[in-house]
Amino acid sequence: MAHPPEASNQLAGLWLKNQRAAARKAAENAERRAAGESGVAYAGELSEAHRDALADLDPGWCPVWEIGWQRCYRLVLAHRKAGGSIPPGPGELIVQGEDLGAWAAAQRTAWDKLTPAQQWLLETTGIEPADDAAPAPSAPRSQDARWTANLAAARQFHAREGHLQVPRQHVETTTDGEEQTAVKLGAWLDNTRRRAAKLTADRRSALDDLGMRW
Template identity: 65%
Template sequence: MAIGVWAKNQRAAARKTAENAARRAAGEEGVSYAGELSEARQEALAEIDPGWAPAWDVSWQRSYRLALAHVKAGGVFPTGVGELVVQGEDLGAWAGAQRVGWDRLMPAQQYLLETLGIEPAAEGEAVGPVLRSQEERWNTNLAAARQFHAREGHLRPARKHVENVNGELIKLGAFLDNTRKRVGRLSPERRGQLAGFGLQWAAQEGSA
């Protein structure tokens, strides 16, 4: 078996193991152990690479990898939004979001962040600025749309749906609803970005 295929199978088994563990923790009975990885196998693989098969979303893993490379190069994390953008990812804002949303992270994520020198925010501590440019807000909402679409296979969330992106809660349903109402004022680039997720604008354009 090719290494790539083997690794893909191991990741799939790891995700299934994590999902089944969550189901059992929630009280679900009769969850089969078939196809799961043993604890010993997971520990052995984790020794090679702690992030080899994350149960969390790909966008978090991407930001972590970029942050890890930044730290290994001797870098530190700024406190301001937009001060450290690497390959389109605002690592300063990402690090701040992890500190604020620490309790919502998995233990493995918390461990990985601690190895980067990122710790939970102290009680009452204000972490990072809240002001963002229009472009930054658009990119944040777009990341939420991308994550939802990758998970659900469509981009039709409920009006009140809130998407958790790297510990930050994004009102994705409201964003899409408001965006449809002002589609006529969107740039071709932004319309194209959302159309890439299968969003249809024809019905809205007639009333815009």
């Protein structure tokens, strides 16, 4: 028997809510295991393959970022779909108490600190990196430098902890001379797992040497 549209929408919403809950439980349990807690059951967790399949359909289906970011993104998306444009600075577009111009400007300048999913979502609204953060002719070197910095953080964590089971929210601080760099190591490793098929053999091997769990 076919369900009426309203009932179908409610069922779909309930199903997605359950998937999000299971995904968040999996992330929380992974952090507990990484912290050394034993006996953490896998019951009720969403498998990584299932999470990846849902992320392929919609990278924002179960955001790991704070809810305020998601709220502003949805407001920007609705504004753009209605034919509106996003101003370059603050004070010109206030929607439901949110300064969307200021928010968009902040995303542009902090582009490299966003997750790939956040960057993709912003691009669907027409928001792109600021000029000084946009890819330049030396982009391959810049990307290589970021990889090197992230790998150095992974090696530092491994040398200290003896493993590479890094909680997603973990930030590793590395030091080069007098300069310190905060690396979002947990998020980087999680994103790298999702892009495993696109890694070069050398990069994958470097992480394999640290006991990377794919």
